Amino acid sequence: MVSGRTVVMRSGARSVRVRAPGKINVSLQVGPPREDGYHGIASVFLAVSLYEEVTATETPGDGISVTVNGKGMLNLPADTIPLDRTNLAVRAAELLAEVSPGRTGVHLDITKRVPISGGMGGGSADAAAALLACDALWGSGFSRDELAKIAIDLGADVPFALVGGTAVGLGVGDQLTPAISKTPLHWVLVTSAYGLSTPEVYRTLDAIRLRDGVEPDAQPEIDPAILGAMRAGDALGLAPLLHNDLQQASLxxxxxxxDILDTGKAFGALAGIVSGSGPTIAFLARSSGHAAELEALLDTEGLQAASVHGPAHGARIATDFAG
Known part of the structure; x- marks a missing residue:
């Protein structure tokens, strides 16, 4: 049973709180549609310091309930998020319950900070956090790699939200290879007061390519120079290499x-890119100070902006992070 309304929790019930990051696609190459309807991609994922939080609390019985509250950069009301089995965090808890002998009823309380339908994998971060929280709550004892295998069934971005950092994603984004990138890169995110449907953006890309006679590579590849610039923390070198095949469709x-991209560049951003399927835009800055200045300038234009850095850690239990 899944419910988003009535939640009964006994006094002293055990809880586990987990934080998981949103991400941006520093580079996203998209291949043609496959027979299964998906598109092959080659992408560089970067986890950034904008986190979703999920608190899993033991409840009587064996049901799964969920509530959602919003903070920070949300571009849509949190009450637009489903509170049933279509919620990705609920699906994550259900999948883990199927293989966890010690499962109990659980209530998932989600605090959202990553923009909804914003191209940053916020729902995937919720699912990753729910997997880790329920694993700890039920004493399931799965390794991070084992949880990542379960996560694949929930969507391509969920395994990355578990591991965080920087990674190259191939296939539909589920074939992850960690990349060395220790020096922080600083970004300013700008959200919009609406979301974009990822399937619709992909359909629009296909239509644009058909219209323009573009034949994409069957197996996209990542430019090694991107990984080199990220490994060195070289924002100036990375700026001209940012690329997103979905950007034209989002625009x-x-x-x-x-107009937002033009404004950020006019204010001194090194580069700007639509994050994933959008509509969140990520502007690359020279430093943390430059990011703060850019955030303030964008705020004067009435834009909702926030400075972040990456790479950020993957999903972690509350005792593993400060604040």
Missing amino acids: ELAPALG
């Missing part, structure tokens, strides 16, 4: 994003 669906 066709939401032309106002072009």
Whole structure:
């Protein structure tokens, strides 16, 4: 049973709180549609310091309930998020319950900070956090690699939210190879007051390519120079290499994003890119100080902006992080 309304928790019930990061695609190459309807991609994922939080609390019975509250950069009301089995965090708890002898009823309380339908994998971060929280709550004892295998069934971005850091994603993004990237890169995120449907953005990309006679590579590849710049923490070297095949489709669906990109560049951003399927935009800054200045300038234009850094850690239990 899944419920988002009535939650009964006994006094002294055990709880586990987990934080998991949103991400940006520093580079995203998209291949043609596959027979299964998905697109092959080659992407560089970067986890950034904007975190979702999920608190899993033991409840009587064996049901799974969920509540959602929003903070920070949300671009849509948190009450637009489903409170049933279509919620990715609920699906994560259900999958883990199937293989956890010590399972109990559980209530998932989600605090959202990553923009909803914003191209940053917020729902995937919720699912990753729910997996880790329920694993700890039920004493399931799965390793991070084992949880990542379960996560694949929930979507391509969920395994990355578990591990965080920097990674190259191939296939549909589920074939992850960690990349060395220890020096922080600083970004300013700008959200929009609406979301974009990822499937619609991909369909629009296909239509644009058909219209323009573009034949994408069947197996996209990552430019090694991108990984070199990230490994060195070289923001100036990385700036001209940012790329997103989905950006043109996102701009066709939401032309106002072009104005935001122009504004950020006019204010001194090294580069700007639509994050994933959008509409969140990520501007690359020279340093943390430059990011703070850029955030303030964008705020003066009435834009909702926040400075972040990456790489950030993957999903972690509350005792493993400060604050």
